[in-house]
Amino acid sequence: MNRFIGFIKKEFYHILRDRRSLFILFGMPIVQVMLFGFAITNEINNVDIAILDHSKDVNTKEIINKIATSKYFSIKGFISHEDEIEPTFRKGKIKAVLNFEKDFSKNLVTQKKATVQILTDATDPNTANTISNYIGSILQNYQQELNQGLNLPYQIIPKTRMVFNPELKSVYMFVPGVMTIILMLVSAMMTSISITKEKELGTMEILLVSPLNPFQVIVGKVVPYILLSIINAVVIILLSIFVFKMPVQGSLFLLGAESTLFIINALSLGILISTIAATQQAAMMTSLMGLMLPVILLSGFIFPISSMPLPLQMISNIIPAKWFIIIIKGIMLKGVGLAYVWKETVILIGMTIFFIGLSVKKYKIRLE
Amino acid sequence: MTKDNMIQVENLTKMFGDFTAVNNISFEVGKGEVFGFLGANGAGKTTAMKMLIGISEPSHGNATVAGYNVLTQAEQVKKNIGYMSQRFSLYNDLTIKENIVFFGGIYGLSSADIKEKSQAMINELGLHDMADSLVGSLPLGWKQKVAFSVALLHNPKIVFLDEPTGGVDPITRRQFWEMIYKQANRGVTIFVTTHYMDEAEYCDRVSIMVAGKIEALDTPKNLKHQFQVDSMNQVFLKLARNIE
Numbered sequence: 001m002n003r004f005i006g007f008i009k010k011e012f013y014h015i016l017r018d019r020r021s022l023f024i025l026f027g028m029p030i031v032q033v034m035l036f037g038f039a040i041t042n043e044i045n046n047v048d049i050a051i052l053d054h055s056k057d058v059n060t061k062e063i064i065n066k067i068a069t070s071k072y073f074s075i076k077g078f079i080s081h082e083d084e085i086e087p088t089f090r091k092g093k094i095k096a097v098l099n100f101e102k103d104f105s106k107n108l109v110t111q112k113k114a115t116v117q118i119l120t121d122a123t124d125p126n127t128a129n130t131i132s133n134y135i136g137s138i139l140q141n142y143q144q145e146l147n148q149g150l151n152l153p154y155q156i157i158p159k160t161r162m163v164f165n166p167e168l169k170s171v172y173m174f175v176p177g178v179m180t181i182i183l184m185l186v187s188a189m190m191t192s193i194s195i196t197k198e199k200e201l202g203t204m205e206i207l208l209v210s211p212l213n214p215f216q217v218i219v220g221k222v223v224p225y226i227l228l229s230i231i232n233a234v235v236i237i238l239l240s241i242f243v244f245k246m247p248v249q250g251s252l253f254l255l256g257a258e259s260t261l262f263i264i265n266a267l268s269l270g271i272l273i274s275t276i277a278a279t280q281q282a283a284m285m286t287s288l289m290g291l292m293l294p295v296i297l298l299s300g301f302i303f304p305i306s307s308m309p310l311p312l313q314m315i316s317n318i319i320p321a322k323w324f325i326i327i328i329k330g331i332m333l334k335g336v337g338l339a340y341v342w343k344e345t346v347i348l349i350g351m352t353i354f355f356i357g358l359s360v361k362k363y364k365i366r367l368e
Numbered sequence: 369m370t371k372d373n374m375i376q377v378e379n380l381t382k383m384f385g386d387f388t389a390v391n392n393i394s395f396e397v398g399k400g401e402v403f404g405f406l407g408a409n410g411a412g413k414t415t416a417m418k419m420l421i422g423i424s425e426p427s428h429g430n431a432t433v434a435g436y437n438v439l440t441q442a443e444q445v446k447k448n449i450g451y452m453s454q455r456f457s458l459y460n461d462l463t464i465k466e467n468i469v470f471f472g473g474i475y476g477l478s479s480a481d482i483k484e485k486s487q488a489m490i491n492e493l494g495l496h497d498m499a500d501s502l503v504g505s506l507p508l509g510w511k512q513k514v515a516f517s518v519a520l521l522h523n524p525k526i527v528f529l530d531e532p533t534g535g536v537d538p539i540t541r542r543q544f545w546e547m548i549y550k551q552a553n554r555g556v557t558i559f560v561t562t563h564y565m566d567e568a569e570y571c572d573r574v575s576i577m578v579a580g581k582i583e584a585l586d587t588p589k590n591l592k593h594q595f596q597v598d599s600m601n602q603v604f605l606k607l608a609r610n611i612e
Binding site (some may be wrong): 007 | 421453460473474479
């Protein structure tokens with residue numbers, strides 16, 4: 001036991017005395033969560049729009065008012081001619097133009113219908129889509145107000161409710177993803193680097209000549225990173241709760257246990273990488289290319305897995321992060337218990353055992 | 369096997385695929401002996417040494433170190449040997465004291481024991497001012513002296529030194545060999561590889577490996593006599609040329 005504590009102490013000296021690793025360990029998680037939480041967002045807020053109103057009557061005024069008072073849009077200009085639409089977009093500030101036809105109110109009364117054109121700047125298709133959806137629902141709303149008290153023969157009113165994330169906050173999607181990336185990165189990359197570092201410096205040889213067996217050496221190297229990763233997980237969860245007001249509907253204990261399982265999974269991957277990579281550089285590149293990219297692209301963190309081509313969908317199944325994201329989204333947003341995520345949990349446990357088994361097999365107990 | 373033999377090697381062989389790195393070598397080293405293990409680069413010294421310290425498995429043959437079989441009793445072997453590698457054996461980002469505490473710890477020394485030993489070591493090496501500075505900031509010669517002392521922390525019966533003085537200046541090398549003699553006089557067996565032929569003269573006995581085989585093994589004096597030359601350097605060159 002004494003040996004073990006000494007080993008962990010030594011590992012902490014390494015970590016604390018190396019500014020680069022210290023930054024990766026603690027700076028990066030916070031920076032990433034903040035970045036993803038605040039900067040990268042697919043919500044729209046205060047989008048600048050312009051109005052082209054050919055009729056300027058009571059109805060168009062009411063609609064414009066409704067739009068102006070919503071927090072999603074701010075009206076940044078009125079134009080008077082179709083020719084001005086394109087130059088307005090070119091300037092880049094205005095993201096949408098509302099074009100009311102001539103005699104809007106009159107048409108509404110006499111023909112029972114009036115047209116308004118929504119033009120959006122689709123250089124950013126996602127935002128354009130969201131903007132037109134939002135304006136569409138404001139118009140729909142207004143129409144229902146007009147129809148109040150009237151008996152329409154047939155009417156289908158879709159009532160959409162966004163379950164588990166009613167305000168469609170993108171933070172809800174990013175936090176689980178960022179947490180996954182960070183835990184994967186810290187656990188896998190840092191352990192593989194720290195193990196290959198000892199190989200590179202030759203100190204691994206000294207450790208293997210000592211009475212410690214290789215298993216003890218590896219456990220000694222890995223335990224500090226388990227502790228640091230758990231601290232990281234706690235920091236991220238606290239940030240998401242207190243800074244981004246993200247709910248944790250399910251059990252905190254289960255969340256902690258599943259995170260620990262994922263950390264151990266990532267560590268076993270790190271050990272596996274260190275058995276293959278001979279240098280720190282190789283370990284870093286392997287971790288970045290082999291782990292980071294798949295985690296970002298194929299885990300369902302940013303791009304939905306269901307809309308990927310079938311081969312990619314199949315590949316995504318072997319990525320531990322995919323299962324972990326399902327688990328933490330389930331626990332944090334849906335509040336489900338183990339009964340609903342046991343399958344994913346079993347998959348993660350299975351993968352961990354597989355990685356550890358493979359590393360043990362690959363690990364050259366007697367360095368050649 | 370005589371009781372005094374700390375290392376006993378019989379027909380030890382190591383093959384990597386078709387390549388025979390160590391070819392059927394046999395020798396023994398007595399207690400308190402300074403045994404020089406010489407050979408050109410690639411002659412198989414390091415491979416042979418790795419088998420003796422239990423981090424490489426022999427393909428054939430047998431070896432006992434400190435009375436324990438390297439294949440079946442590797443754990444016992446490891447407890448009884450010290451090892452200092454040609455690459456640096458301490459952690460540069462730890463202080464001298466922290467290194468001592470760490471290595472003392474993994475060899476299972478008690479905290480009191482470690483404290484006492486590190487104090488003794490610091491006194492002996494005159495390191496009072498440097499005990500709390502990072503090993504990385506020490507000159508190479510000092511590092512190697514500290515590494516040697518650390519390899520002796522757990523009172524091993526045998527110390528394996530793999531090119532301990534590579535790149536070290538002549539004065540420090542001299543001091544280093546004084547440390548080696550001091551330990552040998554205490555009864556510690558020293559197994560040392562080197563490329564410096566003047567150092568070979570300091571050894572009690574010397575073996576010279578060429579292409580995986582031990583081609584000569586005797587005291588430096590006898591070897592010089594046998595090859596009719598007056599320095600180990602010439603012995604070495606003559607031997608290596610004859611084989612080729």
